[in-house]
Amino acid sequence: xxxxxxxxxxxxxxxxxxxxxxxxxxxxxxxxxxxxxxxxxxxxxxxxxxxxxxxxxxxxxxxxxxxxxxxxxxxxxxxxxxxxxxxxxxxxxxxxxxxxxxxxxxxxxxxxxxxxxxxxxxxxxxxxxxxxxxxxxxxxxxxxxxxxxxxxxxxxxxxxxxxxxxxxxxxxxxxxxxxxxxxxxxxxxxxxxxxxxxxxxxxxxxxxxxxxxxxxxxxxxxxxxxxxxxxxxxxxxxxxxxxxxxxxxxxxxxxxxxxxxxxxxxxxxxxxxxxxxxxxxxxxxxxxxxxxxxxxxxxxxxxxx
Numbered sequence: 416x417x418x419x420x421x422x423x424x425x426x427x428x429x430x431x432x433x434x435x436x437x438x439x440x441x442x443x444x445x446x447x448x449x450x451x452x453x454x455x456x457x458x459x460x461x462x463x464x465x466x467x468x469x470x471x472x473x474x475x476x477x478x479x480x481x482x483x484x485x486x487x488x489x490x491x492x493x494x495x496x497x498x499x500x501x502x503x504x505x506x507x508x509x510x511x512x513x514x515x516x517x518x519x520x521x522x523x524x525x526x527x528x529x530x531x532x533x534x535x536x537x538x539x540x541x542x543x544x545x546x547x548x549x550x551x552x553x554x555x556x557x558x559x560x561x562x563x564x565x566x567x568x569x570x571x572x573x574x575x576x577x578x579x580x581x582x583x584x585x586x587x588x589x590x591x592x593x594x595x596x597x598x599x600x601x602x603x604x605x606x607x608x609x610x611x612x613x614x615x616x617x618x619x620x621x622x623x624x625x626x627x628x629x630x631x632x633x634x635x636x637x638x639x640x641x642x643x644x645x646x647x648x649x650x651x652x653x654x655x656x657x658x659x660x661x662x663x664x665x666x667x668x669x670x671x672x673x674x675x676x677x678x679x680x681x682x683x684x685x686x687x688x689x690x691x692x693x694x695x696x697x698x699x700x701x702x703x704x705x706x707x708x709x710x711x712x713x714x715x716x717x718x719x720x
Contacts, residue, residue: 447509452518452664456506463499467491473498473713480716483632484707493708500708504548504660511550518664521554525670532652533562538607540646541614541656542673544699547709549614551658551666556612563611565590567603600645607651614656617642617695618712629696632703634717643691647684650676653691655698659706671698 447455467474477497481489489497510518532539543549549566556562568591590611592602606613618638626637646653655671674691676684703710 444509447506448513452507452510456503459499459502459506463495463502466498466502467495470498470713476713476715480632480710480712481707483634484703484710497708497710500660501711501713504711507548507660508550511548511553514553516554519551519554520663520665521551521668522666523555523668523670526555526668528672529654529670530559533610533612536610537677538610538651539612540607540649540651540653541612541670542617542642542646542653542695543614543656543658544616544618544702545711546618546657546699546702547660547706547711548658548666549616549656551668552612552614552656554666555668563590563606563609565592565603565606565611565613567592567594567599567613567615594641600648603645604649607649615642615645618699627692629692631696631700631717636717638692638696640688643688646674646676646691647688650679652677655695657698657702657709659702659709661706669702673698 446458449455474494477494478489481493481497485493507519510516529539541552552564556564590606592599592606592613594600594615603613625640627640627643628635628637630636652675653673655669655673657669659667659669661667673694674687676687679687
């Protein structure tokens with residue numbers, strides 16, 4: 416693997432202050448439930464316009480990314496569409512976290528192989544990205560009684576998700592594991608032993624990490640090695656997962672087997688980690704090209720390389 420020399424630097428996305436407020440989340444949640452998805456989402460057009468006009472860093476990052484994924488300079492309305500897609504997936508969390516799956520049209524792609532692994536009693540690792548919506552995964556679990564889904568994430572993200580949930584639906588109880596400690600790894604291992612699906616967003620580091628360089632959309636980019644080491648240590652099948660927003664009320668949940676560490680010996684794991692990263696980046700790039708408005712890293716992802 417190609418290791419980046421600035422491996423322990425704090426990731427740029429962690430230096431960029433997230434915007435969020437529990438009061439406004441409660442207001443949006445209440446309005447969304449009172450007015451319904453179609454009416455309440457009208458406010459998203461204004462929110463997206465505001466961030467395109469006044470969110471200089473996010474606007475520049477969007478334009479830079481879209482130029483890579485579209486293969487040409489992005490037009491202003493394409494940047495607007497990108498931000499609006501992000502706002503829509505955030506808004507849809509209100510309904511997804513309240514188990515209002517009836518308002519969406521959600522289909523599955525590549526789930527057959529995942530179901531065979533899961534039905535065999537194996538816990539599985541899901542490598543996602545800041546691509547579309549991870550929350551729609553719960554829609555699949557709804558149709559398979561007993562399916563357990565956990566999420567492993569950077570502690571600050573875990574705190575924000577728990578705050579958002581308290582504002583949207585205090586009765587819900589997501590299984591979130593805050594990474595960064597030995598106890599967290601033991602929890603992930605226990606959840607896998609129980610046959611759960613454990614997801615991690617593998618395009619960003621969970622704190623300081625060693626970075627590995629791969630080409631994404633024609634330029635070198637850095638990816639954290641932590642998720643790769645976790646997969647090799649836990650020896651589980653690893654799937655790529657993306658909940659793609661298709662417009663309107665439509666989503667597609669895509670699964671793709673990347674690597675099965677459960678069938679590998681110790682001497683094979685290093686090569687398997689390299690192959691895993693290659694396959695993950697290739698899957699991520701395919702989805703960025705096919706669904707360019709679903710990539711939600713609103714900072715200069717390539718500038719960190």
